[in-house]
Amino acid sequence: MPTGVAMRDARERLFDAAERVLLRDGPSALTSRAVTAEAGCAKGVLHRHFADFDAFLAELVRDRVRRIEGRGAALRASAGTGDLVGRLADELTDLFESVAVAIVGLVTSRDGLRARLRRERPIGVPLLTDAAGVLASYLAAERDLGRLAPDADVDVVAPTLIGAAHLLFADRTGPPPDADAVRRTVAAVVGGVVREG
Structure with a gap:
C-alpha cells in the first residue's frame, strides 16, 4: 500500500493477516514483516497502532x-x-x-x-x-x-x-x-x- 494512503480498519486487517500467516506457515513464521506483507501495507502501519510486535500479538489473542x-x-x-x-x-x-x-x-x-x-x-x-x-x-x-x-x-x-x-x-x-x-x-x-x- 502506498505511503500516505489511509487504511480502513487497519487493526482488523492486520489481525486477519496474522491469522492467515499463522494458519498457513505456523507460529515461527509470524513476524511483523510477514503480517504487514500479508495485509498489503507498510510495516509502519503495525507500529502506528501497537507499541511493538508482542503488543500486537497480545491484542490479537485478546x-x-x-x-x-x-x-x-x-x-x-x-x-x-x-x-x-x-x-x-x-x-x-x-x-x-x-x-x-x-x-x-x-x-x-x-x-x-x-x-x-x-x-x-x-x-x-x-x-x-x-x-x-x-x-x-x-x-x-x-x-x-x-x-x-x-x-x-x-x-x-x-x-x-x-x-x-x-x-x-x-x-x-x-x-x-x-x-x-x-x-x-x-x-x-x-x-x-x-x-x-
Whole structure:
C-alpha cells in the first residue's frame, strides 16, 4: 500500500493477516514483516497502532478471546433446547476449526507474548481457558434446567471437554477429526452427568 494512503480498519486487517500467516506457515513464521506483507501495507502501519510486535500479538489473542466470550451469551441462551451433546460437539468443532489451535501454539512458543498475557491471566492457557469458562457457564445453565445432574462439576467438565477436543484437533497438518469422533468424545466426557432423554 502506498505511503500516505489511509487504511480502513487497519487493526482488523492486520489481525486477519496474522491469522492467515499463522494458519498457513505456523507460529515461527509470524513476524511483523510477514503480517504487514500479508495485509498489503507498510510495516509502519503495525507500529502506528501497537507499541511493538508482542503488543500486537497480545491484542490479537485478546480479540479472539472476546469473540469466544461473545458467542457465550448465545450458547447460554440455547440452554434447555436441542441436543446437548450435539451442541457441545458443534461448539468445540467451531472453536478448534478456527484459529484457536494455532493461537495456542503461538502463545506457547513466544515467551514475551506469554509473559505479557500472564499479567492479565495468571492461570491457564489464554483462549482455551476462556473457552472453558464459556462452556462452564453454558453447562451450569443446563444443570440449572435439570439436563445435567445437580452435582455435575461444570468447572471440571468444561476444561475436560476443551482438553479432549484439543487433542483431537491438535495436528494442524492432518485432516480434522470427523463429526462422529468429536461427538463420541463429548458423549464420553459428559455421559455420566447428562440427564436428558
